[in-house]
Amino acid sequence: MNQQPIKFKIDHASFELQGQHDFTWLQSMGTVFCVFDQQDSGNISFGIEKNGKKLFVKYAGCRPMEFSGNPRDAISRLKVAVPMYKTLEHPNLISLIDHFETKDGFAAVFEWFNGECLHSHWLFAAQPKHSHPESPFYRFKQLSIQKRLQSLDAIYEFHKYVESKGYVAVDFYDGSILYDFAKDLTRICDIDLYRLAPSVNDMGENFWGAKRSKSPEEFILGAPIDERTNVFTMGAIAFGLLGGEMDHSFSKWEANRSLYEVALRAVSKEREERFTTINDFINAWNSVKN
Secondary structure, three states, X not given: OOOOOEEEEEOOEEEEEOOOOOXXXXXXXXXXXXXXXXXXXXXXXXXXXXXXXXEEEEEEOOOEOOOOOOHHHHHHHHHHHHHHHHHOOOOOEOOEEEEEEOOOOXXXXXXXXXXXXXXXXXXXXXXXXXXXXXXXXXXXXXXOHHHHHHHHHHHHHHHHHHHHOOEEOOOOOHHHEEEEOOOOEEEEOOOOOOEEOOEEOOOHHHOOOOHHHOOHHHHOOOOEEOHHHHHHHHHHHHHHHHOEXXXXXXXXXXXXXXXXXXXXXXXXXXXXHOOOOHHHHHHHHHHOOO
């Protein structure tokens, strides 16, 4: 029998969990103005405001409704992620400012970024995401090619830096992207599962990531996860933001033909046919961008 969800209301945020949980630690941080409770990672996140300053708090230790795993695993994943936000600190990544243990879990505190998630699955399911006029993804796709290319620049610059630091992106997809429509700024908001390179797929077809942006090796147990994998990821995100997502046909592509050829090479099923590194990919991309 599935037990009844437990309802919570903290300040302006209402949500449900699979069991009771103590959030008194949260209330001392300020006023909770929003909650993100639909993740399957085991994390729940809150927007908090105190003295006019907004914070984003990511927390592991409770049992969100979409989570089928063990909260202890979610806690350890978040703890492992924290040093990466320092190592990979970058203007295009949300900024970690604090982290601490609570009685039952672990919290990471970030500066608030006034952006909208391009994959707001908790508000817009598969179809409305692509067609609902208020969906951030739909609104993003209405932006000029120039603005979308600038957004991709921010994503690529960050991942070039990730690569230079000896890491690989894992589970990067449109749900990791925040876009501020007022200022036309892009931030990466989730690098929790990034790893030191080279790595291997230790989970088989259930390896982290969204199917629409995963490379073939991200479905194969024991396959290498490395720079070439990330080249695929960068190409896939280009098709997501400028083209037909998993439909790689030129008819769905909105930018120039040369950029299409670069993106297409990046998403080659054969690893050897892709660019060797993100740096090589970016150089090819930039050389034909104008």
